[in-house]
Amino acid sequence: MWVPPLVLTVAVLGYPLFVAPARGVLVIGLAALVLCALGLVVRSGALVTAGGVLALGQYALALWLAAAPPRLAGAVLFGVGLVLLVETADFSRRVRGATLGPGLVASQVRYWVGFAGLAGSAALFAAGLATAASAVVRLPWAPAFAAGGAAAALVAVTIALRRREIP
Amino acid sequence: MTPRLTPLALSVVSLAASGLVLAIFTGRPELIVAVVPLVFGLFRRRFLASSDWQIARVLSADQAFEGERVVVTITVSAEGNVPTLELFEPLPPSLRLVAGSNRGFFTLTRDQSVKWTYEVECRRRGRASLGVVQARLWDRSGLHAVESAARASGPLRVYPRRIQLRRLPRPRRTQTSVGNYVASSVGQGIEPGDIREFAPGDRIRHVNWRASLRFRKLFVTQYHQERNADVILMLDTLSEAGAAPETTLDASVRAAASLAGAYLARKDRVGLIEYGGPFRWVRPGSGRGQRERLLEALLRAEVVFSYVRGDVGLVPRRVLPPQALVIAITPLVDPHFEKAVVDLAARGFDLVILSPSPIPLVRRTMPTSPSVDLACRLWALERRARAASLQRLGLRVLEWDPRQPLELALAAFNPVRRRMMG
Numbered sequence: 001m002w003v004p005p006l007v008l009t010v011a012v013l014g015y016p017l018f019v020a021p022a023r024g025v026l027v028i029g030l031a032a033l034v035l036c037a038l039g040l041v042v043r044s045g046a047l048v049t050a051g052g053v054l055a056l057g058q059y060a061l062a063l064w065l066a067a068a069p070p071r072l073a074g075a076v077l078f079g080v081g082l083v084l085l086v087e088t089a090d091f092s093r094r095v096r097g098a099t100l101g102p103g104l105v106a107s108q109v110r111y112w113v114g115f116a117g118l119a120g121s122a123a124l125f126a127a128g129l130a131t132a133a134s135a136v137v138r139l140p141w142a143p144a145f146a147a148g149g150a151a152a153a154l155v156a157v158t159i160a161l162r163r164r165e166i167p
Numbered sequence: 168m169t170p171r172l173t174p175l176a177l178s179v180v181s182l183a184a185s186g187l188v189l190a191i192f193t194g195r196p197e198l199i200v201a202v203v204p205l206v207f208g209l210f211r212r213r214f215l216a217s218s219d220w221q222i223a224r225v226l227s228a229d230q231a232f233e234g235e236r237v238v239v240t241i242t243v244s245a246e247g248n249v250p251t252l253e254l255f256e257p258l259p260p261s262l263r264l265v266a267g268s269n270r271g272f273f274t275l276t277r278d279q280s281v282k283w284t285y286e287v288e289c290r291r292r293g294r295a296s297l298g299v300v301q302a303r304l305w306d307r308s309g310l311h312a313v314e315s316a317a318r319a320s321g322p323l324r325v326y327p328r329r330i331q332l333r334r335l336p337r338p339r340r341t342q343t344s345v346g347n348y349v350a351s352s353v354g355q356g357i358e359p360g361d362i363r364e365f366a367p368g369d370r371i372r373h374v375n376w377r378a379s380l381r382f383r384k385l386f387v388t389q390y391h392q393e394r395n396a397d398v399i400l401m402l403d404t405l406s407e408a409g410a411a412p413e414t415t416l417d418a419s420v421r422a423a424a425s426l427a428g429a430y431l432a433r434k435d436r437v438g439l440i441e442y443g444g445p446f447r448w449v450r451p452g453s454g455r456g457q458r459e460r461l462l463e464a465l466l467r468a469e470v471v472f473s474y475v476r477g478d479v480g481l482v483p484r485r486v487l488p489p490q491a492l493v494i495a496i497t498p499l500v501d502p503h504f505e506k507a508v509v510d511l512a513a514r515g516f517d518l519v520i521l522s523p524s525p526i527p528l529v530r531r532t533m534p535t536s537p538s539v540d541l542a543c544r545l546w547a548l549e550r551r552a553r554a555a556s557l558q559r560l561g562l563r564v565l566e567w568d569p570r571q572p573l574e575l576a577l578a579a580f581n582p583v584r585r586r587m588m589g
Contacts, residue, residue: 083208098272
């Protein structure tokens with residue numbers, strides 16, 4: 001079960017290079033690849049997450065270097081790939097060494113395909129909504145993002161930490 | 168049961184937060200869009216019902232000997248849809264997984280059942296309880312999970328491994344029932360003894376024709392009776408040394424089981440006394456039923472600390488018959504057991520001490536170093552001195568290295584016993 005997360009890792013880390021084929025992007029991508037691969041080998045979710053964070057950094061750097069008009073479809077694919085990467089890596093970690101029942105992998109793959117479609121559609125819908133809204137109402141984008149992002153991150157982390165975790 | 172967030176949820180939150188922070192710094196909307204699938208997955212919550220499934224466990228055998236393998240089959244059935252069910256069966260230390268996995272993941276639809284099989288090896292005697300199966304019900308994303316446990320009966324009795332023995336310590340005295348030992352008294356039997364003059368009532372088939380022709384008088388051949396014996400196995404459960412499943416008590420129990428099996432096969436009556444401070448015993452008996460009783464008693468044998476130190480005089484006569492051969496199995500670690508043995512010898516019991524040496528078993532658990540070597544040598548000297556002091560009291564001590572076959576230790580014993588009988 002280590003092949004799907006590895007393929008997704010390569011895809012997610014390859015996309016920023018497609019956006020901006022620069023040396024810095026490649027270096028960060030390689031570091032992220034090492035972290036993700038190590039996380040898959042030693043079955044560490046934390047390492048895969050760290051690799052994912054680096055992948056986001058790599059993508060941000062690529063976007064900053066490219067300075068091109070927004071490519072929302074690519075961003076949706078990148079986001080879906082990232083979430084599938086952490087989910088498949090986690091699934092691979094959980095099932096390693098265990099007996100797998102009939103139909104488990106097939107149903108999980110079906111779920112991931114369905115989720116990718118749904119999440120992608122939701123992201124495209126949200127992006128379209130935001131584009132339409134921005135045409136109508138002019139908002140000071142950066143401060144709004146800052147406030148909204150910080151609030152969402154804080155709320156989400158608080159929710160996550162308030163509940164007892166399952167190892 | 169309330170679903171709880173898993174570490175994956177924290178990972179997703181961290182990624183989303185990182186994406187948002189990077190979006191603020193770079194001012195690129197793509198990063199916000201990339202974060203949307205992460206947040207979408209996080210807030211897509213599934214309701215997990217923990218009671219929609221049942222398990223049933225079947226073992227290929229409910230009794231096994233040490234070293235044997237048992238196949239465990241678990242049937243998981245569901246009344247409703249179960250997205251991902253993780254089952255984990257913690258194995259007791261006496262069992263070791265040899266094939267398959269004791270952890271399984273299943274997805275079940277309504278009224279579906281799946282079978283899950285794995286194989287365990289019985290490492291140590293005892294009652295291994297495969298009782299509770301830990302369960303974790305995951306949603307498909309792996310972001311939420313519910314933990315529960317299911318109970319399914321799975322008792323497994325692991326009996327001590329039996330070693331085939333051909334030579335056994337011969338009892339000095341025999342009993343009245345028919346057995347395999349040639350007694351000194353004459354009567355019914357197949358072992359020829361003396362010849363004597365014919366007397367009215369003698370059977371014609373016992374007439375010794377060669378002697379009769381030679382002396383021109385009728386002589387008959389007398390036969391030795393074949394009798395059984397009472398054998399009492401006295402097990403020292405005051406202390407043990409070494410690491411499970413290779414402690415001195417494990418070795419002693421295996422030796423006791425092997426000796427019991429071998430003596431019972433010779434039609435002897437075998438009893439067991441477990442001395443762990445207070446006495447516990449199984450009265451002497453013969454047959455397969457007695458074998459089961461002895462194995463059950465040996466299954467329970469363990470070291471339990473007690474301030475009570477029983478006196479062998481308190482053991483009833485029917486448990487410790489005066490004519491019995493007593494085989495004391497002890498690592499000679501606790502002096503109280505030695506005292507009990509000396510007490511028995513003073514009462515005139517036919518006594519043999521079989522001593523599984525704790526030194527190789529303890530040494531196996533320790534790293535090799537000169538100080539360990541020295542300590543083991545000193546310990547060996549001390550054991551030799553103890554054995555010598557017991558031998559001076561007329562007791563025969565059989566030193567047994569549990570890594571070696573038991574028969575080696577017993578073989579060294581028999582010639583001496585024959586001389587004693589002679």
